[in-house]
Amino acid sequence: MxxxxxxxxxxxxxxxxxxxxxxxxxxxxxxxxxxxxxxxxxxxxxxxxxxxxxxxxxxxxxxxxxxxxxxxxxxxxxxxxSPPSDSDAAAVHDEWLDYVEGSAAFPIMLTLIGGMTGGLSEKMDAFVAPGRDATLRYIAAGVGKGPFLMGEQLTLADMQMFYLLQVADRAKLLADYPALTTYLARLTEQPGLKRAIERAGETGA
Missing domain, CATH: 3.40.30.10 (Glutaredoxin)
Known part of the structure; x- marks a missing residue:
């Protein structure tokens, strides 16, 4: 087990x-x-x-x-x-799955941690902001056709993306990205995620 x-x-x-x-x-x-x-x-x-x-x-x-x-x-x-392993969709799915922590997480997590420790300095925010904004625009474009990253099917990539967008929301980064707030709300309504949050006792998270 x-x-x-x-x-x-x-x-x-x-x-x-x-x-x-x-x-x-x-x-x-x-x-x-x-x-x-x-x-x-x-x-x-x-x-x-x-x-x-x-x-x-x-x-x-x-x-x-x-x-x-x-x-x-x-x-x-x-x-x-996961998409069929011999499909182009599998390669795109793997890109999304690895992108979340490989590239996307850094500017978003840095912004959140900065907010928890008194805020990013002006110079640091100027350095982080372009990459952060490009990241959020890229994800928003990816979910534009929806309802999920790979279209109609909920995949591992969506499960991977959920936590990062939850962090972005806590850092108040999603206000200018309605596609992302809609996507995050859609993920939050998935029955499996609801059960997981309840099981972990994180209903207020």
Whole structure:
């Protein structure tokens, strides 16, 4: 049985969402952030990085959201939330899946952390803003035809994107992007995500 090591208010919501969609048996092991909003040291006993999400499945210990999503969907979901592997859509889907943390997250997370620590300096904001705005425009264009990133089908890429847009919303970055606020609301209404949020006790997140 899969163990999901779940840190509150973290990227782990992506994995919990997928597991709830697949109705797969799993054990949810929850962790609270410390006073500095960091993961507790006990997570390092599970994985050397001490971060979440992490899954344990038999002898396999796996970190990183996109790797975990791909593994679970392939092993337990029959690739239900992925396009056919020999299609062009699979390549585009992989691009979205990796883009979220590979490029898109940096300017958005930096803005959020800046807001939590007194705000970005004028010079830093001038450096971050162009990339941040380009990122949000790119994602908005990607969901423009909707309802999801890959069209009609909810995929792993949407599960990956949810947390990042949730962060962007907390950082008050979505006001000028109605396509993104609509897309985020659509994701939030997905039954599997609703179950995951309720299961994790993060209904106020």
């Amino acid at each position: 899969i163990q999901l090591h779940y840190l509150e208010r973290s990227r782990a919501i992506r994995i919990l969402w997928l597991l709830d969609e697949l109705c797969t048996d799993f054990e949810l092991i929850q962790y609270q952030r410390d006073a500095n909003h960091r993961a507790p040291a006990s997570l390092k006993a599970v994985h050397p990085l001490g971060k979440s999400p992490v899954i344990v499945d038999g002898d396999l210990v796996l970190a990183e959201s996109s790797a975990i999503l791909r593994y679970i969907d392939a092993r337990y979901g029959g690739n239900r939330f």
